[in-house]
Amino acid sequence: MLRLPGASPRTPGHLISAADLSRDDAVLILDTAEEMARVADRPIKKLPTLRGRTVVNLFFEDSTRTRISFEAAAKRLSADVINFSAKGSSVSKGESLKDTALTLEAMGADAVVIRHPASGAPYRLATSGWIDGAVVNAGDGTHEHPTQALLDAFTLRRRLVGADQGTGRGLDGRRVTIVGDVLHSRVARSNILLLHTLGARVTVVAPPTLVPIGVERWPCEVSYDLDRVLPTSDAVMMLRVQRERMNAAFFPTEREYSRRYGLDGDRMSRMPGDSVVMHPGPMNRGMEITAEVADSDRCTAVEQVANGVSIRMAVLYLLLGGNEPAVTHSRP
Amino acid sequence: MSKILIRGARVLGGEPQDVLIDGGTVAATGAGLDAGDAAVVAAEGQVLLPGLVDLHTHLREPGREDSETVLTGTRAAALGGFTAVHAMANTFPVADTAGVVEQVWRLGREHGYCDVQPVGAVTVGLEGKHLAELGAMHDSAAQVRVFSDDGKCVDDAVIMRRALEYVKAFDGVIAQHAQEPRLTEGAQMNEGVVSAELGLGGWPAVAEESIIARDVLLAAHVGSRVHICHLSTAGSVELVRWAKSKGWNVTAEVTPHHLLLTDELVRSYDPVYKVNPPLRTEADVQALRAALADGTIDCVATDHAPHPHEDKDCEWAAAAMGMVGLETALSVVQETMVETGLLDWAGVADRMSFRPARIGRLTGHGRPVSVGEPANLTLVDPAYRGPVDPTGFASRSRNTPYQGRELPGRVTHTFLRGRATVVDGNLA
Known part of the structure; x- marks a missing residue:
């Protein structure tokens, strides 16, 4: 650029x-x-x-x-x-x-x-x-959506490294998990590329239907199991999932999606203590993220906007x- | 009709000899023929081929004369060395009646640059629901033998089965555009590594291969002929190879662009590379070349698809699919098959003239260069190499993916029943 x-x-x-x-x-x-x-x-x-x-x-x-x-x-x-x-x-x-x-x-x-x-x-x-x-x-x-990825990286650097301490630094060694409709997400594509460039280790988590063919060449890990990844995530980025996707058989029902890939308070409690939850907005409360998580101190959604x-x-x-x-x- | 003596040409790439054309047929061949009152074409170093035959051309007339007409399309064909082209049925109105196919056939005859053999639609309006009057189109002056809903797949298995059965009555063939529609909704390019990065909807290889698998089985079951249009994947090659090993009556074509270009080009988001089926991977390209060389794929067909400039001068998703190909086909085949040692010129004659003519059951084309045969001939200078310049195209459209690309070979002369349609690389 x-x-x-x-x-x-x-x-x-x-x-x-x-x-x-x-x-x-x-x-x-x-x-x-x-x-x-x-x-x-x-x-x-x-x-x-x-x-x-x-x-x-x-x-x-x-x-x-x-x-x-x-x-x-x-x-x-x-x-x-x-x-x-x-x-x-x-x-x-x-x-x-x-x-x-x-x-x-x-x-x-x-x-x-x-x-x-x-x-x-x-x-x-x-x-x-x-x-x-x-x-x-x-x-x-x-x-x-490169400016979204930049603002996400900015938010992460402030939270995980510090506003002043972060100057001149990347996100080396930080573990970021991106969860949701990776297939249709421009936010995910830009974030995976940028976070990798900045030295972070990225894992995407999604049902296999929402992971693109060809993902093996991306600079990230892929997992279908959110619960296994959460305990080692410094940050979890929840992507918006459109409800209409279930009509094209990407997943069976909203409830099943939420159960397997949604972030609720119980799951959040299994993340490391200083980890953060991100969302690019607008949020589907009750779908990919519960109100309890969205309104918690760990959630950076409003900071991301600023x-x-x-x-x-x-x-x-x-x-x-x-x-x-x-x-x-x-x-x- | 005047006599023409082609002097010193390598017939099908063999030893130099002279070929005398008289009265629309080849009158004599051999060394040191007496020119007499014949006009002499000095062809030393050039290769003489039977006139090329294209099984897959979009001439756009009637209906989309802004992109091509029978006149401009057949001029482009002549410049590309073709003496016969099969005009696809997806016109407006659709070529699904005897009236439309006769009109297109007549326009070709009247213009006289290249024989136009109309392809009839399999179903009314290409809608895949009701069989068009295939018999009437066959019985018309156009004598249609090839039927295709090209642009759309005959995806209903029962309609496909009936069409295959029905054309047995007059030795017709169904040319299938193999594309499973549900698997390709919103498809913009080959599904794979590149589509994942670019965020363009994927057109998976399996959408082509699953239809081919079904259709070769159907053709075997009912004992009919099926032809696979623009085969584009390594998996499709395997299926056709398997079907042929069973002795089933299956033929297939490959386009020049699928022999040369890959989906890596889509990274430019330039819609000149947008085509259906989409450009595939390097592994597919190599498999297609090997299959054309060993005869698994029978022939090269251009899928010449003219589009007006504005339909390509836009964002990828809004752009039309297709590329012009008549005027570059032979050069691309020379580049990908001859220069690589996969085919000799006799092989090129087979894949671009003999076999496509046989599939289309054309009697006057795809014949050997020998005495008494119709003088449908193409003379190519294989030593030429230069950049493709679309401003010189006879086609009304310029949507070529090869602009500025250096390619070998240049058609210098084309003869249609003994009359030159192209002389020294220009329309006669």
Whole structure:
């Protein structure tokens, strides 16, 4: 993504896949986000860094959470924000992704944050020559959601290593378990790649129907048994499981899914004492996570949302900000 | 009709000789033939093949003339060295009546670049429910022998069984697009390592193989002929090999792109690589080449599938499936089969002319280059090597996966019943 020495991303100047981030890239983003987070503690939460730059949120799928997170991030950096909601596929709307992109280009977008139901749409946008601006993947189909993985890694580093102690460090040796619909999850794909890059040991747990063919080449372990993995997990990330999946025979019933792969208080008690429970939201309480777990101190779901703004500030700053320091600290 | 003397060509890759064409047939062969009043084509170093026959072409007319017409498609075919193509039935309206197949057949005859042999739909509207009037299509001027719902699988086992039985009355063949529909709902690419990473819906090999397994058993049971379209997996090869070892009447085709390209290319998310069946793995590619070499796979068929630019200039999921192939087929076969030593030029003639003509029961094509035979001939310069340039295509569409790729071989001349349709690499 970034133009750091030693990195060889497929899409320089864009953030499309967590696979394109070197360890140095990822640590720099996390460290930068830590600086951004300090800004959020100030009475005035705004930095002048991206004044005069235009960030377009191009959302082909409803995702209010992700959109407002990017919007808040861009606004805190003083960028002008345009929200372009193009719900439904580009084809059903009659306008192609290409024409939409050309329109944004004509309007002078410096960055396009894109959410799209088709896997690979952000990659196409970044590599097609349709636009010059930086492309940030805000979730594409069942492919990737790299800023979610970054904010998850950021949250993990703060919780497991410490906000200050973590600076400059990865997640070496930490054991992270990702549970749920891995097959359809862009969050899982990005997290597995990024957490591995940062040195964590990742295990995915799911019913075999929700693990993709070809998973053996992923940098993670696969288990079908949640109870066996929990006692050795520093963090458990619960993925949202859509109830409709059972209609396609991925699992028999909601109840059976919850019993075998849901996280309840009893299971949580078997995790190590300082371990955390994560959820990218929105949660299906009673399905993959019980209210008891969701509302416990161990659950970082709300922190993740706050951290999302810091991470997205860091990404936009690093892609658009150039070499100026993001935060100028006032001297005493 | 004027006489033409092809001088010094290596017939089927053999020793150089001269071939005299007169009145639409091969009049003489041998060394040092007297040119007399014949026009001479200097063909030293070139290979003379029987005119190529494609069992699987989408000409799009009627209905999608924005992507191809019989005229542009047969021009592309001629440039690719083909003298006969089988036009698939998935047009609008569907080629499921005698009227539509006769229209397509006539258009081919009128344009005169390449014989167009229509394929009839197996079921009305390709919907897999009711048999189309297969007999009427056979009895029409088009004399349809090959029936296919290509693009869709005849997935109902009873309909498939009946179709196989019914065409025995006129020595027809059912060409099956083997794709189990339930296993491929939402499928975007080969299911495997790459689809897992890219998050694209998987098209598993078993969806093809399970249908092939069923259909060879059905063909054996009712004693009929089944032909497998665009076979794409190593497992399918094993099934066809097994069926042939039983002596069953099973034939199969492979496309040029499945002989060369793999699903690794999909990492670009460039829809030019989106095709059905999808590009498979390197292991599949090697199995397909070996099977074409040993004859398990009978022939190469292009599955030439033109699409307008806008249907490929978009995100992967929204893009149409298919690639044009007529104008690059022979080059890809040379690259994958001849340059690798798997087939000699006689083998190429067999897999791209003799055998497909026999499967389609064409009488005037796929004949030896010998005296008295129809002068359907293709002259190829095997020493040529250069990048593929789609701007020079005669096809109305440009959706080739080979743009800029260096490939060997160039068709210099094509003769349809003694008349040149291509001269020096250009349409005559």
